[in-house]
Amino acid sequence: MRLATFIHEGRTRCGVVTGDAVRPLPGGTGLLDLLRDDRLGVAGGLAGEPVPLSEVRLLAPFTPPSVRDFVAFEEHVEGVRKSVDGRSGVPEAWYEAPAFYFTNPYAVVGPFDDVPVPPGCRAFDFELEVAAVIGRAGRDLTPEAAKEHIAGYLIMNDWSARNLQSREMQVNLGPAKGKDAATTLGPWLVTADELEPYRDADGFLRLGLTVAVNGVEVGRDLLSNMSWPFEDLVAYASRGTWVRPGDVLGSGTCGNGGCLAELWGRRGVQDPPPLRPGDRVEMVVEGIGAIANTVVAGHPPHPIPPARTRPRTRP
Structure with missing residues (x-):
């Protein structure tokens, strides 16, 4: 089953996607509510008459309570590390456990929304x-x-x-404003049972992934090139704490052009160039669907002075 959140005739609804249409659920029923109440399985029986997808605006499926983003592709680490912090290879610690950071759930945008360039960003x-x-x-x-x-x-x-991420990583405290402005989720939630036929002999989901900028393919990979399957990521995230309904756990960026920085690190130059206003980024994942966002101009940063030197006085 595929479940989407959308706007139709001025109303925000959740619904079940079937073919080129979406069947709305009763008003007031949100996807996060279905997850928390363990009612995904009954959604199909609650859905109403179909509405063509061409007549709705798809939103992010829900606003997650938390977003953990892992880094599970070795090929990505090899390329992007050189671009971001100037070092080659993969840190030995990366192989020991699946690393992640928490990103901003308030920055989630829809599958076809415009995405502004973050303030102060020169390498989007x-x-x-x-x-x-x-x-x-x-x-x-x-x-x-x-x-x-x-x-x-x-x-x-x-x-x-x-450029913001590179400076922040020098403080050894993970990315902050380098990753804070936008995270696209969508186009809908595909229930786990639908993707089971794609599982390979090693237990990984073998899904084709592609990304194009302005219609030109930049990257292509397989999700099964992850070094840990999602079950391992969830287990690690749950160590000593809770994972709860609606929590989002990203695989981390795929290899072979899954981001520009990987290519910059391998080639030693920013080729292809950083994203600019007007660029359209389209991603397609086998078995799930497609998203496409257009980059638009953002706000200039309000100046904040550098740290002031302070006397280390004591009470």
Whole structure:
């Protein structure tokens, strides 16, 4: 099943996508409500008459309570590390456990929304990912148990301000404003059962991934090139804490051109160039669908002075 959130005739609704139409659920029923109440399975029986997708505006499927973004593709790490912090290779610590950071759930945008360039950004970039969505709460899960806590999957674009990210990473405190401005989720949630036929012999989802800028393909990869399957990511995220319905866990950027910075690191030059206003970024994931966002001009940053030197007085 595919579940979308959309605007039709001025009303925001949730519905079940079938072919080229969406069947609205009763008013007041949101996708996050269905996840929290463990009612995804009954959504089909609640859906009304179909409305053509051409007549609706698709929104982000829901606003997640939290977004964890992993870095599960070795090829991506090899290329982007050189671009962001000037170092080659993959850190040994990367192989020991699936690393992630928390990104901004308030910055989620819809699958076809415009995306402004972040303030102060001179090197705007996309990141092609797939994300798992939690459907049942749990903690200290095993990978085997974690599989039952995944409600479904969607496409994720982790937009990145690379010049800001490069400066921030020198403080050794993870990305902040370099990753804070926008995260695209969509076009809808595809329930986990629909993607089971794509699972390979090693337990990974073998989905084709492509990204194009202004109609020109930039990257192409397979989701099964992840070094950990999603069940491992969910299990690791749940160590000593909770994962809850609606939590989003990104795969991290795929390799082979899943972002511009990977290509910049490998080539030593910004080729292709950073994204500019007017550029349109389209991502397609086999078994899920497509998203496409247009970059637009953003706001200039309001000046904030550098740190003031202060006397280290004591009370």
